[in-house]
Amino acid sequence: MKFEMKRKLQANIPTATMSDIVFMLILFFLTVSVLKNYTGLPVILPDADLEVIRKIESRRHTGYLWIDKSGAMSYNDKIVGVEDNSLYSSVYDSKRKDPQLWMFLQYDSRVRMEIITKANNELRKATAIFVNFATTTKQK
Amino acid sequence: MIRKKRIPVGEIPLCSLADISFLILTFFLVSTVIYADKGIPLALPMYGDQMNVPKKNICNVFINDVGLIMVSETVMPIALLKENIRQRIIENPDLIISIKSVKDTPYKTFIDVLSEIKLSGAGKISIAEMEK
Numbered sequence: 451m452k453f454e455m456k457r458k459l460q461a462n463i464p465t466a467t468m469s470d471i472v473f474m475l476i477l478f479f480l481t482v483s484v485l486k487n488y489t490g491l492p493v494i495l496p497d498a499d500l501e502v503i504r505k506i507e508s509r510r511h512t513g514y515l516w517i518d519k520s521g522a523m524s525y526n527d528k529i530v531g532v533e534d535n536s537l538y539s540s541v542y543d544s545k546r547k548d549p550q551l552w553m554f555l556q557y558d559s560r561v562r563m564e565i566i567t568k569a570n571n572e573l574r575k576a577t578a579i580f581v582n583f584a585t586t587t588k589q590k
Numbered sequence: 591m592i593r594k595k596r597i598p599v600g601e602i603p604l605c606s607l608a609d610i611s612f613l614i615l616t617f618f619l620v621s622t623v624i625y626a627d628k629g630i631p632l633a634l635p636m637y638g639d640q641m642n643v644p645k646k647n648i649c650n651v652f653i654n655d656v657g658l659i660m661v662s663e664t665v666m667p668i669a670l671l672k673e674n675i676r677q678r679i680i681e682n683p684d685l686i687i688s689i690k691s692v693k694d695t696p697y698k699t700f701i702d703v704l705s706e707i708k709l710s711g712a713g714k715i716s717i718a719e720m721e722k
Binding site: 498555559561563 | 595626629630635636701708719
């Protein structure tokens with residue numbers, strides 16, 4: 451009698467290359483994605499009570515405006531000014547591209563209101579009326 | 591004759607995969623910044639959009655350059671501002687709080703006042719610069 455050994459069919463999916471593919475994907479995303487992070491200007495933010503401060507809705511739909519102690523303005527890391535209409539034009543441009551734009555206003559606590567009112571009026575002209583005055587949380 | 595055929599089993603060493611994935615995880619943990627963009631939200635009025643509001647529906651809050659606060663002709667410390675505004679809103683729910691500051695008012699004082707007015711539950715807040 452002849453024994454015949456039935457060869458079992460081994461159904462193995464080769465997983466060795468899977469990690470290579472995953473790594474390729476990771477590298478792809480690492481190179482493509484840009485972490486949007488603005489440098490801004492050095493500011494000391496004022497503080498406010500915890501109950502009144504809110505987080506911004508989404509970083510994607512937010513324009514960042516800085517005004518430092520000396521009154522220098524930076525909108526999304528671009529130095530702008532009120533006099534030459536560059537603040538108005540750049541805010542208007544981003545508002546046109548993204549109608550649901552919020553403005554995140556990081557004003558230094560030592561700035562005089564004259565400069566702030568000027569900047570706010572430029573924002574109002576550019577129809578960017580939804581703003582968020584950046585503050586820190588008051589320590590009790 | 592029974593011949594045992596040895597089937598080659600291709601084993602992949604998977605123990606290092608965990609190390610690699612931990613490396614990637616560490617990279618992302620280090621490079622990710624948790625943003626805490628927080629502040630006081632406010633809707634500014636549209637430019638040139640002048641509304642005629644009856645005088646009784648406006649409550650002026652003046653702030654001068656040394657931080658004195660005046661609410662409708664009465665000077666008061668900032669600690670009393672919240673209760674005062676709250677009372678006024680209970681009396682007249684349509685009240686618009688208009689914060690008026692002079693040119694030399696520090697932004698810090700303005701935020702303090704804005705924060706107190708927000709705490710009082712006021713919904714309609716306008717900010718303006720005092721005319722000369």
